[in-house]
Amino acid sequence: MKNLLSVALLLTVFFCNAQEKKESLKPQTVEVACGECQFGMKGKGCNLAIRIDGKTYFVDGTKIDDHGDAHAADGFCETIRKAEVTGTIVDNRFKAITFTLLPKKK
Template identity: 75%
Template sequence: MKNLFSIVLLFTALISSAQEKKETLKPQIVEVSCGECQFGLKGKGCDLAVRIDGKAYFVDGTKIDEHGDAHAKDGFCEAVRKAEVTGKIVNNRFQVSSFTLLPEQK
C-alpha cells in the first residue's frame, strides 16, 4: 500500500510539472498582407494573412483594419509589408500573440 501511495504521488508530481512548462515562442519577421488580395487565399473579404516559408496563413488575434487603411497606397490590400510576429500555426491558421508592423522600406 505504501508503494502504491508513492507511485500515485510521483505520478501527480510529474503531471503538475508538465502542465507548468510553457511553450516559448520566438519572434520572427514575416511578410504580411491581405490574404485574398495579395496572397491568393480563398476568402469572403479582405483578411490579414502572413506568409511563412512561402506559405500563407490567415491570422487570428489581430484584424486587418487594426493596422491602418487596408486600401491605402501602403495598405495590406495594395502592398506586402513586413512585421515581427510571435505565434503559432494551429489548424492551418496563424494564432498571433504579438504583431508589430515594421516601417515600410523604400
C-alpha cells in the first residue's frame, strides 16, 4: 500500500512539473539592461535584469558580461535592449532557460 501511494505521489509531482515546464517555455520579448544602472534596482555592482509588464527581476542562468561589454555604448549599463527569453520567476528572480539578445534598432 505504501508503494502504491509513493508511486501515485511521484506521478502527481511529475505531471505537475511537466505542465509547469510547458507553460514556462513560452517565449516572450522583454526589456533587458543592468538592473542597478538602468532599472534603479538595489544590488551590489552591475547585474543583468529584465523588465516584464513594468516589474523588474534580476536574471539567473546568464550574466551581464555574457552578452558583450556592459559599459560599451550599446552595453546593458548604458542602454536598455530587448531580448527574447523563456524561463520562470522564482523567489522574485527570473530563472532563464533561453536568452537571446535581439539586434539593436538603428
